[in-house]
Amino acid sequence: MTGFSLELTDEQRELRDWVHGFARDVVRPAAAEWDEREETPWPVIQEAAKIGLYGFESLADLFGDPSGLSLQIANEELFWGDAGIGMALFGTSLAVAGIFAAGTQEQLFEWVPQCFGDKDAPKVAAFCVSEPQAGSDVSGLRTRARYDEAKDEWVISGQKAWITNGGIANVHVVVASVEPELGARGQAAFVVPPGTKGLEAGRKIKKLGLRASHTADVFLDEVRVPGSCLLGGREKLEGRLAKARERLAAAEAAASGTKEQRTAQAQGQAQQAAMATFEVSRPTVGAQALGIARAAYEYALEYAGQREAFGRTIIENQAIAFALADIRTEIEMVRLLIWQASWMARNGKPFDAAQGSMSKLRAGELAVAASEKAIQILGGAGYSREHPVERMYRDAKIYTIFEGTSEIQRLVIARAISGKYIR
The missing domain is CATH 1.20.140.10 (Butyryl-CoA Dehydrogenase, subunit A, domain 3)
Incomplete structure (x- = not known):
């Protein structure tokens, strides 16, 4: 029988030492400068890309650890170096996680490389969920997405707030509501490709901390994306929405009390x-x-x-x-x-x-x-x-x-x- 152990593996220790060395030798010496400048530290991002710390392969390796610890080990060491630069490097992983969680394998291979760019021209990506009136209340998103069947396009309109890499990202992953009455279960995630018309960023937000990480609101004005940009595909979405409708109907039928109580219950479940x-x-x-x-x-x-x-x-x-x-x-x-x-x-x-x-x-x-x-x-x-x-x-x-x-x-x-x- 294998005994219980909290000892890190050789690979995990090597990862910890590698990221720690980068944080000590590259991140920390640059931290005060980029905090003062309040700008994205592109030279540091490029240096991380050159050594393989910033990119799809390194992130896949971190996610691939069956213990789940490698990603946290890397984050702890990098943010030990500096949180602002750390967020500039790891902010892209939020969008990648969104693609990985909801997308198909084909979408993963198409879009994730575009999130990072390459070592000569690194890019960043943005994950757009929060809104001015929907931060912690994710069931209350007002950004809407409707399907234009004639053109096989999704049309997205709304405003996203406090978005890491918002506006400077090569790829934006946007969460929008397709059936508002279903709350969080009526939402879907979309990839907005580089250069898509109708997506604009507000002014960069001046922050108390994490100043080396770019933060801005993102405005979507009738943004049209191909049907293939719906993460997971339309068939999967329709199946999920159908189940959500059934659950909502069952919950309403089973609930007792006033209409307000039934509504609160349904919102709570969402x-x-x-x-x-x-x-x-x-x-x-x-x-x-x-x-x-x-x-x-x-x-x-x-x-x-x-x-x-x-x-x-x-x-x-x-x-x-x-x-x-x-x-x-x-x-x-x-x-x-x-x-x-x-x-x-x-x-x-x-x-x-x-x-x-x-x-x-x-x-x-x-x-x-x-x-x-x-x-x-x-x-x-x-x-x-x-x-x-x-x-x-x-x-x-x-x-x-x-x-x-x-x-x-x-x-x-x-x-x-x-x-x-x-x-």
Whole structure:
């Protein structure tokens, strides 16, 4: 019988060391510059492409790990280097994941290479879901897609908000509603090819953190894409919509109470289905936040061991030493939670207690707490831009907001453990 082990394989250790070396030697030296410039770090992306870290093959290798850990190991190390540049590199993977999840094999081979470009001319891709009135409430998307049978084209109209790589992407993957009354089950994903008319980006959003990652709204004005750009194909969509209609009708027939209660129940079921989709990607977001937390902790630990006050290094004071001990303990705990959720997702194990949301919740809040504590340990020096912990603090905050706020994570967890549609 094989014993239980948490030891990484040789391949996983090599991956960790390889990405860590790139983060240390290429990402960190460039981090302050691109944060200050608030521009996409194309030279860093190209360098990553040249060594094989940025591209379809490397992402396929990460996804292919049967343990589910390789993707999280790479994310933790890269975001340990810098979160803004890390997001500039990994933002494309969101669109690739969307194509992989919903697309056919033919669509995968056609579009994913165009998401990355090549080492001489790297490209980025964008995954467009959130809207001004539908962030956490993914069942409330207002972007619509209608089918023009005469031309075999889908016509998409709407506005997407806070889109990573929005407008500068070579490929945009857009989620739109084809039957709004079905909520999240009435949605479909479409590839918008490069140069498609009607897709325009709003102004680039100035952000508190992740400044090296481009973020903008995306406007779709009667955007026409070929029928083949519907991910999964029309036959699969029609089958899914038919099942969704049956489920909705059955739920309405079985429900008792007022019309408002039946509507709330139907919306709740749709929202839960959408949340289950996001649940699988949340450990990856958690790994990114963990990288920030670890970077802040390590910087504060080194500083506390060198900084002297009242005739001794400040780490010799219990207040400092205990704070660092608590952060390190949390880092180890959160990593295990992320790894557990990643293994479950990769091996098809159900998140019976919303373990994906648990990992993202704890990692995001740890990133904020660890970077804030690092600033406190450095004192006035930590508040200045002479040290990177202030940038880490700015970068960390978004991890309690995007991919579901901390409040939404707690809501998802509460619903999972109670079996109730808690509002």
